[in-house]
Amino acid sequence: MWSLPNILTLSRIVLLPLLIWLLWWPEWQGGFAAAFALYVLLAVTDYVDGVLARARGIASKLGAFLDPIADKIMVAGVLLMLVAHDFIFGVHVIAAILILMREILVSGLREFLGGLPQSVALPVSKLAKWKTMVQMVALGALILAGALPDVPAVLTLGLAALWGAALLTTITGWDYLRVGLRHMDT
Template identity: 70%
Template sequence: MWTLPNILTLSRILGVPLLVACLWWPGWPVGYAMGFALYTLIAVTDYLDGYLARAQGTVSKLGVFLDPIADKIMVAAVILMLVATRDIGGWHVIAAIIILVREIMVSGLREFLGGLQVSVPVSQLAKWKTTLQLLALGSLILAGALPAWPWVHSVGLLALWGAAGLTLVTGWDYLRVGLKHMD
């Protein structure tokens, strides 16, 4: 249970409150810079925990359970903070809502299908969605650390809409699979 991959996954969850604290004060570039560093570390450990678990043959039920939860906790917390600080504002909030709704829907769908012992593997397109989503949120955090470079914020918003588009496609793919198993 206390394998390095599982410890890394738990550290991601425990790092989220620190990340939120760094983003708490809009207009504080140092906090955003610390938040970006922490966000990057959390994102790297997301890749590393899965890689190590497979490489070491230590894939565990706890890790399989916690890994997607850790991802969703971080994404939801960062989106909520960036909306609260107005780093994501106006019509761009719609893209953020699309991402949050899909995350909740897919979690519920996986729980439902798990009770039926139906596995829904992560598609390659969903991995691209996650990558674009991480890039978008990272760019938006970095933009708070670099207020003199407004193009970083624009890149983040563009990537956010790209992630929202892939979110709709992959969410629909998962829903189609799930509908086949519903009465």
């Protein structure tokens, strides 16, 4: 249970309130700079925990349970703060909503399919891994935009990547839904 990958995953959950606190004041550029550094650290631990678990052969049920939860609460928390402070604004909010809808859909599908008599897994696809990477870059750039308000290209890059993530989110969400629908009563 207390393997390094699980500790890294738990650290993401424990440090999320600090990340949100740093994003609380949009005028505080230093807070956004610290939030960006923390966000990068948390994103790296997301990658490293999976690599370590697979490389050392210590993947666990706890890790499989906690990792997607840590990812989803981090993404949801950051998206909410960025929308609240108008770093994601106007039509761009649709991209954030698509990302949140997909995260809820996939979580619900996994819960439903895991409870079937013949438990069905929804393995993470390569495209879903790309979605995660683009999403992490988008959110990181949008956080960095708060630290660098005089560099509008950072915000533009973040919003463009957010739409890329929303597109990949929609595609992977649909793929997972198609798999899930095969196992539902009609």
